[in-house]
Amino acid sequence: MPLPQSASPVSRAPLAEGAVRHVTFLLLDRFSLLSFSGAVECLRIANRVAGSTLYTWSLTGDGGETKTCSAGVTFTLDDDLGDPPRDATILVCGGIDVAEASSKRVLNWLRREARRGSVIGGLCTAAVTLARAGLLEDKRATIHWENQDGFAEEFDDVELTRRVFCIDGNRMTTAGGTASIDLMLRLIARDQGEDIANAVADQLIYSSIRTDQDQQRLSTPTRIGVRHPKLAQVIQRMEAYIEEPISPATLATEVGLSTRQLERLFRRYLNRSPKRYYMELRLGRARNLLMQTDMSVINVALACGFTSPSHFSKCYRAHYQTTPYRERGSHGQGD
Structure with a gap:
């Protein structure tokens, strides 16, 4: 089992024989x-x-x-x-x-x-x-x-x-x-x-050694259990454009589908609309930022594509049954 080669060696010489x-x-x-x-x-x-x-x-x-x-x-x-x-x-x-x-x-x-x-x-x-x-x-x-x-x-x-x-x-x-x-x-x-x-x-029974070129998360199709290539492309685009969301119609056009076809794919494989799925991605990102940073709630909203703080709070509460401010407070972060 040859060890994969690394593209970025640590800047330190190999040990001399007998060295510890x-x-x-x-x-x-x-x-x-x-x-x-x-x-x-x-x-x-x-x-x-x-x-x-x-x-x-x-x-x-x-x-x-x-x-x-x-x-x-x-x-x-x-x-x-x-x-x-x-x-x-x-x-x-x-x-x-x-x-x-x-x-x-x-x-x-x-x-x-x-x-x-x-x-x-x-x-x-x-x-x-x-x-x-x-x-x-x-x-x-x-x-x-x-x-x-x-x-x-x-x-x-x-x-x-x-x-x-x-x-x-x-x-x-x-x-x-x-x-x-x-x-x-x-x-x-x-x-x-x-x-x-x-x-x-x-x-270690470690049969698949990864290199510094391997990605830490599963591919989008594997992670969500969907093998449809065009649906996977759309989801990857959604994940890449959280701060400036792209409309479902534009996403459909980019992968050569009609808006109705894209709707059907999301309903069939994910049991939700493209708009709903995109919203959940943005709210998930927002929750991470609220828990991991000291960004203000307003800045979190903007970073996740919400131009209105009140709309952000409404969507967040509907999804997580709490407000962004209470979420922040429950994790000991000041706003």
Whole structure:
């Protein structure tokens, strides 16, 4: 099983024979257990299949002696934002409410390590932490698809991608979930060779290794369970034009259908009209922005194609049984 080639290698030379790479995991409050454990397991298994210590690792965090992940499991830290070994790779583990977990002390520590030339990565939502520390400026990055809308609004100096992981020089980001495994396999291949990386993948029963060219979400037809090509094209156009919605008539013309034919396709496959489906997409984007950013409700409305705040509030309440203002308040965000 040859490991796929990456178009964006980390700017660090392969390890010399016998050398040991250290990885420091910076655990944020309510970090994702799956992203963290996937990365750690890759290192552990690499040592096992090699029959020697290729990697060591440690856990650090801001304050206290422990950190608890979003699943409620608590981990003991090795230090309180101490000094990583020279040439250590730092992986920040994010999860729920990552902006709140990205404390000033964490950001300053990351800036210090960046000045020392450290390779720094963000797992799951930790791209937010890296961006807030100024470490992703003018770089390509990725983040979990659910956080893409809020990230794009807050960090317009970052080239956001939808890939499972992204490597740009000495910065790395992943989309969460099992994407940390794909990243670690790439790094192990760089450090130790493809044979070791493939052996790790086999031990994980990980038969389909993704590269930094793979998209994190399923294709539109697969995701919605519809294989009709023209319907899929229309939905992709809808997803791309949330801020400036396109009329169903125009969408139909673009794919060579009449408005009536498009209506029939939506009714047959999705049990709703094109207008209703488009509205649900826009409201879903609005909900993400309300929960993930501090944008005002008015600006959220405009970003999702609503020119009237009152119309936005009416549509939002009809769909979610609450108002945008109450939604914002229930997640602790001020307006």
